[in-house]
Amino acid sequence: MGVVWLIIVGAAAGFFATRIMKVEADVITTVVIGIVGAVIGGLVIRFLIAVTGLFAGLVGAVLGALAVLWMWKTYIQRK
Template structure:
């Protein structure tokens, strides 16, 4: 169940993050961005300890996905 939860939250966060950052990707990449963002954001929120619960997980996933897209754009512009 935790893996399914991660995929669902990752897909939602990835979708919102790609729209906020104006990045068009396919479904698989959107989910991967969301899951990566969830991992990054989860670590950030655990470190800060500011928010708790499922809403915090979603917020963390969204912030992490936005951060991941930002880094991705910086790296891809250098090539």
């Protein structure tokens, strides 16, 4: 259930992260960025800080999605 929860939270985190960083992306890209960020951020923050609970997962997911968005804007998206 943990990974499924990270995927669900990741979709929301991708939405929040794209709005925070003011990135225009389609729905699929936003969800994928959020899911990747949620998995990375959620697992890293739980591992490093050893904090459990839903709030820690959401914070980690948003931080992870922000990091993925920054990398995506910097290295992949060229305008």
